[in-house]
Amino acid sequence: MRLGVCYYPEQWPRERWADDARAMRELGLSTVRIAEFAWSRMEPAEGQFDWQWLDEAINTLAAEGLKVILGTPTAAPPQWLVEAHPDVLPLDAQGRVKPFGARRHYCFSSPSMWTATQRIVTAMAQRYGQHPAVIAWQTDNEYGCHDTTLSYSPAALAAFRRWLAQRYGTIEALNEAWGTAFWGVQFLSFEHVGFPVGQPTSALPTHALDFRRFTSDEVVRYNRMQVDLLRQHAPGRPVLHNFMGLFGEFDHHEMGRDLDIAAWDSYPLGHIDTAATFVTEAERQQWARTGHPDISAFHHDLYRGIGHGRMWVMEQQAGPVNWADWNALPLPGMVRAWTWEAFAHGAELVSYFRWRQLPYGQEQMHSGLHRPDGQRDVGGEEAAVVRREIDQVLQAAGPEALETAQAQVALVLDYPSLWMGQIQPQGKDMAGFGVAIRYYSALRQLGLNVDVVGPETDLSAYALVVVPQALHVSERLVERLEAHRGVIVAGPRTGSKTERLTISEPLPPGPLRRWMPVRVRAVESMRPGRRYAVQTGDGHTCGQASQWRDLVELETSAEGMEVQVRERCEDGWPARVTHGRVDLHAMLVDDRLLLTWLQDAAQRAGLHSMAISAQAPGLRLRRRGALQFAINHGPGDATVPLPSGVALLLGNATLPPGGVAAWLAPHAPHGTR
16 A cells, blocks of 8 residues: 655756655655656657656656656647657648647647657657666556547557458458448448448447447557557566546556556545446535545456456545635545545555646646645645555554455446447437446445456356446457356346447347346336336336336246346336346346345345445445445445444544545455355
């Protein structure tokens, strides 16, 4: 459990560097991330390098015992590069150039960008790859930020056409796969295929999906090029990337295969404001200064899986941000609570953004551990508290108590299904991470530890597998689910689409019908405010359905086992059905009923769950090794479910909003059999 910070020596006078490094050490920080935007300082002209300032910065930090995470600076190509090679710049969907003057102004398919990237990454790695203070490398910075994953440049179009030719072989195969017989839009050759934008109405769904697949492959390919160079010239140092929250524009699972660690940038208050499709205005008000109790946790568990069990928080919010529509002050104590939350979910490092608020530039309103005048801000004070508490906890528990074990619940997230939901949402509020996070939140409210996994993950050791909304269930995932002997829960829309983004054959839930003999007759998306009552077998109303429902008809299974209808909608359509060890949720229901359904599944899976009191909606539990954590996001005080006779290592039995408690768990953790 280490603490770090993001620092930009090129933004501050050199005479200040030594004082900053000393203050970092005194605060208890151990790592510093630098250089990810400094390409123009390292290479002021093509092939001409200036390392003197970076040598000095690294050595100044190292003199105080600080370790350095070096970022490759490709998120900010220098002006000389784009002037000499205009193909570096991306184009938007209307064909307009996104010009130099901010950041992320490059196209992943640009040959000139590739050549320049290879040069700067090689030169950096050759110079610092064996420096004793440089312990890790970060590739680029936040791939795709500012809507920059998709590029509509000539280079991207040429690469897309090559990708299609390799995928389909013949234009006839492409026309068949895309269903171009509809509206008679058969393509004549791969050279006649354009981007899926600008048509009078929506493009062919498979055209749009293949463009998303291609773009994801381009991002992964570009990152792999950097990783290969770093492994060649900086062997023995882990390579990571800092992913973002609520962002699915490329396949993170695929990129994770090339990384040693998955890092991400955690901004709980910013995410409250940007999660427009599934966080209500009432919830924004409720969690305005603490962050939603499950959004950051979801990403911790997601990226821990993507990083092969290793997860870092590369940027942790330390005060107000500048990029949301409204930017609240964190509630006192929340920077500390967010840090402990990350550690509870397995983080090895929490690195705060940033050391000092900068008084100029686009992010001058983005806070840090210190104010622009150098005085320690609230976030800095809370970081100092965490540093002392880490020593306190480790002294009492020992480092061996922190080993992160596999959870007993797996929640499957499939990125291509996210793209399918964006292309064909069918309901305006159905795209994005909302459904997955709702299911995750319910599992967390049961006190269960959760691993967020990809469709390629081995599921055999999990007691409960939850597939909230995988529109496409790949053959590989089908094999994983068939081999699984625990309880499976599938949410609505699961298995409804083929790889080509067509209605599945057989009808939905498609491949799930092998062990769930039902057929989706029709679907209905519901505008906000429209609801159906959900009733038990005796006609008692137990909840409400909203947003979406699948109208399922029951079939007879090959084994002769009947499908059990657990609840029905008020008009008679099944709401939840069970067949053996598999539950199918045919509709999205209110949070309380979803909690009941998942608690029932957990009990059948042999898991010990514990529903959080309705009087403490922001209290969450997480087990890491022998340590049990409780974190209260508010809005009121929460009573910690502390076992009898157990002494607290942190906190008190009653936690205020922003409060953290930790203790050595005497028994098996919640979420284990």
